[in-house]
Amino acid sequence: MQAQIRAAQRRAEQQVKREIDRVNRANKKAVDDHNRKVDAHNKREIDRVNRANKRAVDDHNRKVDAHNKRVVDEVNRRLGASPNVRYTEEERRLSERVHEAVALADPRDYDTFLSYARLDGEEVARELRDALEQRGVAVWFDAVAIQPGRSQALQMDHGLRKARSGIALLTPAYLAGRFWTERELGALLSKSTLIPVLHNVTFEDVADYSGILPDLAGFTTAQDSVSNIAEKIASAVLVAD
Numbered sequence: 001m002q003a004q005i006r007a008a009q010r011r012a013e014q015q016v017k018r019e020i021d022r023v024n025r026a027n028k029k030a031v032d033d034h035n036r037k038v039d040a041h042n043k044r045e046i047d048r049v050n051r052a053n054k055r056a057v058d059d060h061n062r063k064v065d066a067h068n069k070r071v072v073d074e075v076n077r078r079l080g081a082s083p084n085v086r087y088t089e090e091e092r093r094l095s096e097r098v099h100e101a102v103a104l105a106d107p108r109d110y111d112t113f114l115s116y117a118r119l120d121g122e123e124v125a126r127e128l129r130d131a132l133e134q135r136g137v138a139v140w141f142d143a144v145a146i147q148p149g150r151s152q153a154l155q156m157d158h159g160l161r162k163a164r165s166g167i168a169l170l171t172p173a174y175l176a177g178r179f180w181t182e183r184e185l186g187a188l189l190s191k192s193t194l195i196p197v198l199h200n201v202t203f204e205d206v207a208d209y210s211g212i213l214p215d216l217a218g219f220t221t222a223q224d225s226v227s228n229i230a231e232k233i234a235s236a237v238l239v240a241d
Helices: 004-077 089-104 118-134 153-162 179-188 205-208 226-237
Strands: 110-116 139-141 166-170 193-196
Touching: 089 139, 110 118, 118 139, 118 166, 118 226, 193 205, 193 226
Parallel strands: 110 139, 110 166, 166 193
Antiparallel strands: none
């Protein structure tokens, strides 16, 4: 009898073990199936996110490339419009400074104001004015803009308010301190868009002019033709509205 009981117990234990093994195998299979589905879902989701991110990055890069190309084209247009125009490092920095400031300025009637001494600067001033206007620059030039019979001071102040930049044509008479050129230069110096043009004076001469232009960045007819100087100024003061 006891042998039969032990045999029955063994059979029961074996059956329980088989059932446990079956359940474990079923659970493992269910877990494995679930994990495979999760892995497949995760892979699909990761692939989808990666594709979306790649598209976003590619779109961003295309926009950046297009923007950079426009910037490079604009810089090349402004700083290399003529194959005969060559910039010194100081001139390039001056052009960039002026262009950045002009680009932020409110629209004005004139692109630039040309300040000069009539005694020894009128001829080259007219030449520079003509060369600038040929390049599309709107120039406030007192010989044509100031109307007889009206206050010269008020008209000059009005012109300075209407120009986005200023050109100081520095000549020996200019540096001697004639009233109107002193007045004009004082107003122009309040701007970051002052462009000095030296004619028959040196940078050392300008440095002695009360230290009024400490960085001495500017263009000079001793090194460039008026036409080339006009090209450089035009590229600095003209911006797309």
